């Protein structure tokens with residue numbers, strides 16, 4: 409490959425003249441923005457053990473009242489992007505959120521899409537678009553772009569969940585904002601009941617629902633049962649995985665990020681295809697040894713790690729008796745819509 413001219417090869421007077429006119433020569437930076445074969449990635453393989461987050465999150469509960477936080481969150485920030493950027497990957501934001509008994513995180517809506525994965529605690533709920541979604545460990549709850557949502561807690565112990573948003577992308581697009589609202593009235597009707605059976609959707613007068621997001625809560629009990637059934641039905645198939653979908657369209661549950669649950673059989677080692685999107689792994693049950701390129705992490709329950717795109721990833725469940733259950737988020741819907749999705753080998 410040709411070595412291209414460097415910035416310092418140019419006379420200072422010429423460089424100054426460019427700068428004064430808001431101009432930049434491309435060739436010194438060309439290889440940086442268009443590297444050969446594999447993209448430049450700032451996303452570093454990074455792991456956030458829950459045990460290292462929880463004490464500081466509980467301390468935040470003592471230091472900062474909910475009124476002063478609105479959302480009491482510690483952001484899982486990737487050092488490769490700089491912590492101040494508050495992003496795990498190019499398009500994924502991760503936050504661990506604490507709600508204490510009796511607290512109320514007021515109603516708002518915003519342009520970035522969010523989901524929650526419940527990590528710990530009972531008796532909290534999220535009201536989304538008038539639907540009261542109970543929060544139980546492992547549940548996935550959507551708060552899509554533009555829908556009102558608020559969090560309440562009737563229990564007697566702290567509740568913690570993992571927030572996954574496409575905030576970095578929407579912020580980068582200069583399209584990120586929020587609106588505060590008043591407390592929502594809870595409406596009857598729950599998507600998780602209406603869409604509880606795969607392949608069957610509710611109809612009224614022979615018409616299908618026209619809500620863009622008809623299902624907001626995906627109970628872990630249903631996902632877990634689906635994975636166990638899949639594993640039993642297809643004993644020779646190495647990957648036991650479900651994708652969280654919009655049950656009316658069959659498409660991804662949200663427009664920008666993809667969400668999945670995966671089961672590793674006892675003792676199983678699984679090599680994932682090398683793909684363009686960055687990924688996040690969150691351990692719901694059991695444990696997983698995750699190898700991401702040259703990095704290696706041991707995920708226990710409630711631990712979270714992220715992986716850059718275009719990277720070899722191997723998952724291993726060391727337990728001889730218990731399955732491992734992972735929640736996975738990735739940027740695949742975004743890559744597919746933009747036409748840059750790739751799978752290599």
Ligand SMILES: [Fe+2]
Nearest residue numbers: 516518522557
């Ligand atoms: Fe929100």
